[in-house]
Amino acid sequence: MTKVIISLLAYTFKAIVFAVIAYAGIIFGKKFRDSKDAGRAVESQEGK
Numbered sequence: 001m002t003k004v005i006i007s008l009l010a011y012t013f014k015a016i017v018f019a020v021i022a023y024a025g026i027i028f029g030k031k032f033r034d035s036k037d038a039g040r041a042v043e044s045q046e047g048k
Helices: 002-046
Strands: none
Touching: none
8 A cells, every 4th residue: 555655755755746747847948938029020010
């Protein structure tokens, strides 16, 4: 029974870690994309 609980905790920990990594990727990817788009908007305004 102890091995089952330890295994469950290990998989739960792994799932939480992967979820945090995925969430961080989404948030930082969006911020990177927004800053990149803002830079392109400034460049297109300067070209006119």
